[in-house]
Amino acid sequence: MSILSLQSIGFSYAKGQKILHELSYEFGKGKVYAIIGRSGAGKTTLLSLLSGLVSPTEGSILFDGKDVRKIDRYKYRSHYVGVIFQQFNLLPHLTAVENVELSIRASGKKISEKRKLALELLEKVGLDDELAKRRILKLSGGEQQRVAIARALSYDPDIILADEPTGNLDLTTQDEIMGIFTRLAHEENKCVIIVSHSPEVARSVDDIYELAPLKSKKEIFRTGEVNAHRS
Amino acid sequence: MMILINAYKSIARSKGRNILLGTIVLTIALSSGIALAIRSAADTAKELGLATQTITGSISVDRQKLMESAQSGSGSSGANDMRSAMQQYSGLSLSELQDYAVSDYVKDLYWTASSSLSAGGELEAYSTEDVSESGSGQNGAPGFAGGGRGGGFGMTMGDFSVTGYSSESAMTRFMSGQSQITDGAMFDAAASDYNCLISNELAVFNGLSVGSKIILTNPNHEEETYTFTVVGIYTNASSDTESGQLRFGTANDPANLICVSFLTLNTLAEQSAAAAITETDENGRETTSAISLQTAGTYVFGSKNDYDSFGEELRSKGLSEYYSLSSSDVNSYESSIVPLENLSGFATTLLIIILAVGAVILIVLNIFNIRERKYEVGVLTAIGIKKAKVAAQFVMELLVVTLIATVIGTGIGAIASVPISNNLLETQVKAQESAQTTQEQNFGRPGGGGFGGMAPENAEGSGQAVEYVDSINASVNINILLQLIGVGILLTILSSMAGVVFVLRYDPLRILANRA
Structure with missing residues (x-):
């Protein structure tokens, strides 16, 4: 059963520029999905829609059968969806562990030892105590990516969304990061959705949805039918 | 709790920004504290001065009124009217x-x-x-x-x-x-x-x-x-x-x-x-x-x-309205506190200017502050913290910095207010005495003494020079502290409002997208 379902969604900016049209995808738990496509195809827009930062202008997104538009989107973002942004979006004045703790507090979940949990999560993604206590700007890109993943996992969400998680990383680190995502899906039954244009990412996921840019308002390049490929 | 922890961390980690903000608030609090202390001390001195004085008064003919009455009468024989009125009263x-x-x-x-x-x-x-x-x-x-x-x-x-x-x-x-x-x-x-x-x-x-x-x-x-x-x-x-x-x-x-x-x-x-x-x-x-x-x-x-x-x-x-009750005690006391009243007026004007300028500076500073922290607003709202909570955190930060700065400013103000106010008062007294000396030189009588009344005692000696109140005990008491904290909270709320409006207007996606 799918945890997240796109029901013929479309998205246009206020000026009328149409980005997405008639997309109908299904995402289930225990799998890693990749949404791939060329630049301008609307990958990041789709991720924003999935994370509840914006609402579709057409159709609806169902989370666990409920229309995301009708549920508290702050709660949706802080409880059910963990987002790893392309630019990480960590707070630079805080340390790695404090960034993770902040996210735990934002969820409002009653966890007595927040610091301990945050350190465990960071360790899980490969950051030791010493790195955990460093401020964000004192960490490398790969380390920041790991902090972002730990933060996304901090409140134990059902869905993990990652925007170009391997974009700026070397191949070894890319593999390590992808390994984390695969473990999360296969061992912890999370639904992991990765937005990427990287073929390496596409090879290591369970399902792929391919997006292509719309050529014009009238011409629909892609109807949004499932175009899954096993790697 | 989250708001408080975030606010504390933000204050502790952004020392430069908060020291700048605190310095401005401290300056406002210090100046306001001194102005309020001077005002309060001047008012207390005025009240206590009369409270500790036994007041004597006498009823005398109001010649001014009699003259006005005589002049507004027939007009032709003013002198005679005046004379008869004087005899009557x-x-x-x-x-x-x-x-x-x-x-x-x-x-x-x-x-x-x-x-x-x-x-x-x-x-x-x-x-x-x-x-x-x-x-x-x-x-x-x-x-x-x-x-x-x-x-x-x-x-x-x-x-x-x-x-x-x-x-x-x-x-x-x-x-x-x-x-x-x-x-x-x-x-x-x-x-x-x-x-x-x-x-x-x-x-x-x-x-x-x-x-x-x-x-x-x-x-x-x-x-x-x-x-x-x-x-x-x-x-x-x-x-x-x-x-x-x-x-x-x-x-x-x-x-x-x-x-x-x-x-x-x-x-x-x-x-x-x-x-x-x-x-x-x-x-x-x-x-x-x-x-x-x-x-x-x-x-x-x-x-x-x-x-x-x-x-x-x-x-x-x-x-009759042609008699009036007057008191040389009250008159001389009122003359003696002229420098105090000048000082009090000066302090009030200063206070208004400080508060107005302070409010503008704080509002502008706070708007810049929020704009600078736009990214933080984006991240916090993106991870699911409600905008109202983000705004509350920012207000809390400002409030804490303002209160600390207000207390420090008031402390310094308490120490500085006595010498500053006495110094200002001395200037006022000197100005007043200089005016009085000029009056004496020109008219051959002390400025504050007034013309002799009808009482025989006044005829016995010349008018005495006014002894100006030349020292006040300007100190910051609990009332002033509360007033200042009130002023601090008011300024904080006022300046925060602008920031809060900005926070509420921000769209997290746009902020993060713009940054990307």
């Missing part, structure tokens, strides 16, 4: 003064009566002018103050001023130290025994001592004589006798003031009235040789409020 009689004294607001009433008598027997009035002539045995003083003048008795003036005091309270010149008994003792105020006090100058001039007898005569009727026994000799303060004022007649010289009990002077007046000769001149005006007394009463009040209430009560009791 002369000083109140003793019985009238006593009637008005029956009041809850009046603590005491004392009065003095004064008259003018001429020298009799061997006695000569003291005079520094033309001593050789005085020594030749001429009776009467130089100028027009001599013995009887032709054409009626009413206008004549004797050589001496004789003042009768109703009680010890009435002897203000002895109470204040203006005059001091150097030989003998005070007469009994409750006796009509013809005992008197004379000045040291008069005693030396005539070779008198305690126990000597002096003879005074009715200036209108020289055969009418009264014998007094000198029971005490007093000296006047030097400023009193050497004030250099031009005196019309020896009676105005303080050295020629003879002090007796009111009962003595009243008995004398009654005797004089019994022996009076009455004449009618060609205009039909009746004049009498009887010695007349001019009575002046002084009411004593427990507080300024009682004084004010008595003024209202007098009107309700039917006292």
Whole structure:
């Protein structure tokens, strides 16, 4: 059963520029999905829609059968969806562990030892105590990516969304990061959705949805039918 | 809790920004604290000054009003109208003064009566002018103050001023130290025994001592004589006798003031009235040789409020509008606090400017601050923290910084306010004294003294220079601290509002997208 379902969604900016049209995808738990496509195809827009930062202008997104538009989107973002942004979006004045703790507090979940949990999560993604206590700007890109993943996992969400998680990383680190995502899906039954244009990412996921840019308002390049490929 | 923890971390990690903000708030709090302390101290000094003072007041004819009334009348014969009005509204009689004294607001009433008598027997009035002539045995003083003048008795003036005091309270010149008994003792105020006090100058001039007898005569009727026994000799303060004022007649010289009990002077007046000769001149005006007394009463009040209430009560009791209640105590105190009031006004203006400028600076700074932290707003809202909570966190940060800065600023203000306010007050006093000196040089009288009233006491000496309040205890008390904290919270809320509006307007996706 799918945890997240796109029901013929479309998205246009206020000026009328149409980005997405008639997309109908299904995402289930225990799998890693990749949404791939060329630049301008609307990958990041789709991720924003999935994370509840914006609402579709057409159709609806169902989370666990409920229309995301009708549920508290702050709660949706802080409880059910963990987002790893392309630019990480960590707070630079805080340390790695404090960034993770902040996210735990934002969820409002009653966890007595927040610091301990945050350190465990960071360790899980490969950051030791010493790195955990460093401020964000004192960490490398790969380390920041790991902090972002730990933060996304901090409140134990059902869905993990990652925007170009391997974009700026070397191949070894890319593999390590992808390994984390695969473990999360296969061992912890999370639904992991990765937005990427990287073929390496596409090879290591369970399902792929391919997006292509719309050529014009009238011409629909892609109807949004499932175009899954096993790697 | 999350808001507090985030706010604390943000303050601790962004020291530079918060120190800048705190410094601005501290400066505002410091300046406001000093301004409030000065204002409060000036107000307290004003209240305490009157609270600790016994207030005396007297009812006198309001000449200004009489003149206005006369001028607004027929217009053609203003002088005559004025004259008749003056005759109609002369000083109140003793019985009238006593009637008005029956009041809850009046603590005491004392009065003095004064008259003018001429020298009799061997006695000569003291005079520094033309001593050789005085020594030749001429009776009467130089100028027009001599013995009887032709054409009626009413206008004549004797050589001496004789003042009768109703009680010890009435002897203000002895109470204040203006005059001091150097030989003998005070007469009994409750006796009509013809005992008197004379000045040291008069005693030396005539070779008198305690126990000597002096003879005074009715200036209108020289055969009418009264014998007094000198029971005490007093000296006047030097400023009193050497004030250099031009005196019309020896009676105005303080050295020629003879002090007796009111009962003595009243008995004398009654005797004089019994022996009076009455004449009618060609205009039909009746004049009498009887010695007349001019009575002046002084009411004593427990507080300024009682004084004010008595003024209202007098009107309700039917006292004519041409009489007014006045108090030299209140007048002199009001003059003495002019520098304080200037300082208080200055402090208020300063406070308003500081708060207005401070509010603008804080608002602008806060807007810049929020704009700079736009990314933080985006991240916090993106991970699911509600905008209201983000705004609350920012307000909390500002509030904490503001409160700490306010407390430090108030502490420094508390220390600085005393020397600063006294320094400012000193400047004010100097400016006021300079103005007074100029006035003295130009008009030959002290600026604050005013013109002599109708009370005889005022005629005895010149007006005194105003003693300005030249020191205040400006300190920051709990009231000021609360006011400042209130001001701090108000400024914080005001400046936060602008920031909150910005936070609420931000779209997290747009912020993050723009940054990307």
